[in-house]
Amino acid sequence: MSNERPLDAPCESDDASPSSPPASASRAPVDVTRRRFLQSAAAAAALGATPHLHAQNAPPGSTETEAPPPAPAQPVRLDINGREYVLHIEPRVTLLDALRDYAGLTGTKKGCDRGQCGACTVLVEGRRINSCLTLAVMNEGQRITTVEGLASANALSPVQRAFIERDAFQCGFCTPGQVCSATACLTEFAAGTASAATPDVRTRPAQLSEAEIRERMSGNICRCGAYVNIVAAVRDAHSASA
Ligand code: FES
Numbered sequence: 001m002s003n004e005r006p007l008d009a010p011c012e013s014d015d016a017s018p019s020s021p022p023a024s025a026s027r028a029p030v031d032v033t034r035r036r037f038l039q040s041a042a043a044a045a046a047l048g049a050t051p052h053l054h055a056q057n058a059p060p061g062s063t064e065t066e067a068p069p070p071a072p073a074q075p076v077r078l079d080i081n082g083r084e085y086v087l088h089i090e091p092r093v094t095l096l097d098a099l100r101d102y103a104g105l106t107g108t109k110k111g112c113d114r115g116q117c118g119a120c121t122v123l124v125e126g127r128r129i130n131s132c133l134t135l136a137v138m139n140e141g142q143r144i145t146t147v148e149g150l151a152s153a154n155a156l157s158p159v160q161r162a163f164i165e166r167d168a169f170q171c172g173f174c175t176p177g178q179v180c181s182a183t184a185c186l187t188e189f190a191a192g193t194a195s196a197a198t199p200d201v202r203t204r205p206a207q208l209s210e211a212e213i214r215e216r217m218s219g220n221i222c223r224c225g226a227y228v229n230i231v232a233a234v235r236d237a238h239s240a241s242a
Pocket residue numbers: 109110111112113114115116117118119120121130131132133
C-alpha cells in the first residue's frame with residue numbers, strides 16, 4: 001500500500017507520537033505545507049503589487065492612487081549657533097535635513113536617519129537630541145547648537161581640543177555627534193544628573209568614571225571603534241573643566 005497522500009490532505013501535527021510513520025512517509029504533508037505557503041506568498045505579493053500596476057495603467061490625470069500633494073513650503077525661523085535662519089521648507093522636513101540641506105551646515109552627519117547611531121546629535125537649549133528624530137518646525141524659537149557653533153572666536157571648545165589631543169577618531173564621520181554629545185554629557189554630569197551606571201541614583205555621581213562615560217555616551221556609535229580614545233577625551237575634557 002502506498003504512503004503517498006493527496007495534496008489537499010490535512011497536515012499532520014509537528015509533534016507526532018512515537019507511532020508516527022517514518023520520516024519518508026511524513027514528507028508529503030511537509031511538501032503540502034510548503035506548497036501552500038508558497039501559494040499564499042505569491043498571492044500576497046500579487047495583491048501588494050496591484051496598486052502599483054493600477055497606478056501605471058491609470059489614465060493620465062487620474063488621482064485614484066496618487067499620493068497626496070506635499071504641504072506647501074513655509075518660512076521657518078531657526079536660531080542656529082546664535083544666528084537666525086529663515087528657511088522655506090515643508091513642515092515634514094527634519095531638523096537634520098534643514099541643517100544640512102537648507103542651512104548649509106553639513107557638520108552634522110546623517111548616519112541611520114532613524115535615531116540609532118547618534119551621528120546627527122545637536123544641542124537644543126543645551127540638551128542633546130537626535131536631529132533626525134525631530135522636525136525643524138518644532139524647534140522654532142529654540143537655541144540650536146551644532147558642531148560648527150561649539151568653538152568660541154578662534155578657540156576650540158575643551159571637548160574639541162581633547163578629541164584632537166587624544167586622537168579620538170579615525171574616519172571622523174561620527175565625530176561631530178560625539179563632540180556635541182560629550183559637551184552635553186559634561187553639562188549633565190555637572191548638574192548632578194544620574195545615569196544607568198550610577199550606583200545610587202538618589203545621590204549625585206561622585207566621579208565621572210569610565211563606566212559613567214561609556215553609559216552616557218552609549219547613544220553615539222562609532223563604526224571605527226575609537227571608543228577607548230573617545231572615553232579618554234571625554235575624561236580629559238572633564239578634568240580640564242573641573
Ligand atoms: S542619523 Fe540620527 S541617530 Fe543616526
